[in-house]
Amino acid sequence: MAMAMTLPVAAQPTVLSGTLAKIADTGVIAIGYRQGEPPFSFEDADGSVIGFSIDLCRRIVDRIRTELDREDIIVTYVVATPATRFILVKTGAIDLECAATTNNAERREMVEFSFPHFLTATHVMTRRADNIESLQDLAGHTVAAASGTVNIEQLNALNREQNLNIAVLPTKSTAEAFDMVVAGRVSAFVTDGILLAAKIAEMPDPTLYALSTYTLSRPEPYGLLLRRDDAAFKSLVNDSLRAFYGSGDINALYAKWFTAPIPPSGINLNLPMSDDMAEAFREPVEYLQ
Structure with missing residues (x-):
């Protein structure tokens, strides 16, 4: 067969x-x-x-x-x-x-x-000479944060919860917000701590700027x-x-x-x-x- x-x-x-x-x-x-x-x-x-x-x-x-x-x-x-x-x-x-x-x-x-x-967590960058040591120290000041980030959402929420009367200024980019602090146009910039550390390290004199020890979020x-x-x-x-x-x-x-x-x-x-x-x-x- x-x-x-x-x-x-x-x-x-x-x-x-x-x-x-x-x-x-x-x-x-x-x-x-x-x-x-x-x-x-x-x-x-x-x-x-x-x-x-x-x-x-x-x-x-x-x-x-x-x-x-x-x-x-x-x-x-x-x-x-x-x-x-x-x-x-x-x-x-x-x-x-x-x-x-x-x-x-x-x-x-x-x-x-x-x-x-x-x-990473959300931190605050300021000019060291301004002696800003807490979020409460920014009450009544203008603070920059990039549009479309969680950082600006966190800042807005804390601003409302604590009645800080912070004027939150949205920017197109992190670089724009950082430059505003350097130029003295705003009192602080809020974003991820690692990004702030990198931008500060690039400055001719990093000691002029402070990165907050406090955070606005958990990691x-x-x-x-x-x-x-x-x-x-x-x-x-x-x-x-x-x-x-x-x-x-x-x-x-x-x-x-x-x-x-x-x-x-x-x-x-x-x-x-x-x-x-x-x-x-x-x-x-x-x-x-």
């Missing part, structure tokens, strides 16, 4: 969707960045886009090239300000925002976040932004971060940006990795609080 021959079943091609399909079709991934948020995302003296968050995203791009078997995938960089970043992600103008964006429940209604890549995580309802892309991003964190290479990358001189001026933040940050890298989990 003749035996029936079983033919091998051809492997079915992977059907791409969402962001990965867009990248495969166009051969381009659009990365959102900030022009002036060292050490996370900023422009070097020659205009090149650099930073801790940018380096993480470049590793994710390498993973995408491997997954799509497309070494020709190119990166385009798009400026994403605190006020525009969410709409740029939602509309597809950028595929991944690689900067310093705080993850919270309200924002997760608009976008998705990757595993955390930093933890919260930064995450990379991506579009909602795109499980395949989110999984790839998080798998890439998990592998990179787990390899131990995150330690060298962290040291490069937080404990060594960084361009363009060679400032050194001298900020060793905290125990909480080390734990977030060792056991990455989604932040859903």
